[in-house]
Amino acid sequence: MPTTIEFTKGHGTGNDFVLYADPDGDSTLTPAQIAAICDRHFGVGADGMIRAIRTVNVPEAAATLAGAPEAEWFMDYSNADGSVAEMCGNGIRVFARYLVDTGLATLETGDTLAIATRAGVKDVQRGVDGFQVDLGRWGLEGGEPLVRIKDVSVPRPGLGIDVGNPHVVVALANDEELTDADLAYAPQLDPEPHAGANVELVVPHDPLVSDGVGRIRMRVHERGSGETLSCGTGVVAAALAIRHWAGRGAPDHWRVDVPGGRLGVRMFAAEDGEHVSLSGPAELVYTGTLDLA
Numbered sequence: 174m175p176t177t178i179e180f181t182k183g184h185g186t187g188n189d190f191v192l193y194a195d196p197d198g199d200s201t202l203t204p205a206q207i208a209a210i211c212d213r214h215f216g217v218g219a220d221g222m223i224r225a226i227r228t229v230n231v232p233e234a235a236a237t238l239a240g241a242p243e244a245e246w247f248m249d250y251s252n253a254d255g256s257v258a259e260m261c262g263n264g265i266r267v268f269a270r271y272l273v274d275t276g277l278a279t280l281e282t283g284d285t286l287a288i289a290t291r292a293g294v295k296d297v298q299r300g301v302d303g304f305q306v307d308l309g310r311w312g313l314e315g316g317e318p319l320v321r322i323k324d325v326s327v328p329r330p331g332l333g334i335d336v337g338n339p340h341v342v343v344a345l346a347n348d349e350e351l352t353d354a355d356l357a358y359a360p361q362l363d364p365e366p367h368a369g370a371n372v373e374l375v376v377p378h379d380p381l382v383s384d385g386v387g388r389i390r391m392r393v394h395e396r397g398s399g400e401t402l403s404c405g406t407g408v409v410a411a412a413l414a415i416r417h418w419a420g421r422g423a424p425d426h427w428r429v430d431v432p433g434g435r436l437g438v439r440m441f442a443a444e445d446g447e448h449v450s451l452s453g454p455a456e457l458v459y460t461g462t463l464d465l466a
C-alpha cells in the first residue's frame with residue numbers, strides 16, 4: 174500500500190468527487206480513510222470518492238464483466254461517509270472525463286466508452302458540451318412510501334425508483350415548499366424497505382413543457398452524503414417519477430434544474446426495454462497529493 178496518492182478533484186453540476194487511479198488494486202482505502210478525505214473541514218472535501226481500477230482486478234465485477242469484456246475500467250464509487258454505492262450519474266461522467274484526460278482511455282466525440290459499475294456496464298458518450306450516459310433499464314421499486322421532511326408540514330407521498338441505485342422521489346405541493354424544505358436532516362421514509370434511499374424533492378403539478386421538453390426543479394438528500402448540489406441518478410429518478418405521475422402524453426425529454434446547474438434526461442426504447450440517459454457537464458478542477466500517513 175503506497176503512502177501517497179495522486180488525486181484529481183472534479184464535479185458535475187457541483188456534485189463533487191475525489192478521483193484517483195489504482196489500476197492494479199494496490200491502493201484500497203478504508204471507509205474511514207474515504208470519509209476523512211471527503212470531510213469538508215479536515216480533508217479535501219467531496220460528495221464522494223471514485224477509484225479507477227481495471228475491471229479484471231475487481232472480483233465483484235466478474236458478473237458485470239461477463240458479456241462486456243470491453244469495459245476495461247471499473248468505477249469504484251464511495252459516498253462521503255465511506256459507504257459504497259452501486260451507481261453515480263454525475264460521477265460516471267466525471268470519471269469518463271478523468272480517464273480521457275489522464276490518458277487511461279480514449280473517447281472521441283460520437284464514440285462510446287463502456288464503464289463497469291456495481292450496477293452493471295454503462296455506455297458513456299462524449300458530446301459537444303459534456304458527456305451522456307445510458308443508465309440502462311429502470312424500474313419502479315414497488316411502493317409509495319410516506320416521507321417526513323423537516324419544515325414541510327405533513328408527510329408527503331413518495332415513489333420508489335431504481336436506476337441502478339435506490340431513490341424515493343417526493344411530491345411537494347409548491348415551489349415554496351421546495352425552497353423551504355430543510356435537507357440538513359435526512360428525510361424519514363416509511364415503510365422501512367425504502368429506509369436509507371436517496372431522496373429527491375420535486376413539485377409535480379403541471380410541469381412546464383416547451384418544444385416537447387419537460388422542465389422541473391429538484392433538490393436532493395443523498396444516501397451517505399447529505400444534501401448535495403446535484404445528483405445525476407436522482408435527476409433521472411425525478412424525471413421518471415414526474416412522467417409517471419403526469420400519465421399519457423408526458424414528454425420523454427426533460428431538463429432538470431438543480432442547485433448546481435442543469436442536466437438533461439431522455440427516455441428511449443432499446444432492445445431490452447426502455448432505457449434512460451443522462452447528459453450534462455463534467456469538469457476536472459485541480460490535482461493534488463494525499464499523504465495517507
Ligand SMILES: N[C@@H](CCC[C@H](N)C(=O)O)C(=O)O
Binds near residue numbers: 258338395405407
Ligand atoms: N451523486 C450521485 C449518486 C451517488 C450515490 C448515492 N449517494 C447512493 O448512495 O446511491 C449521482 O450523481 O447519481
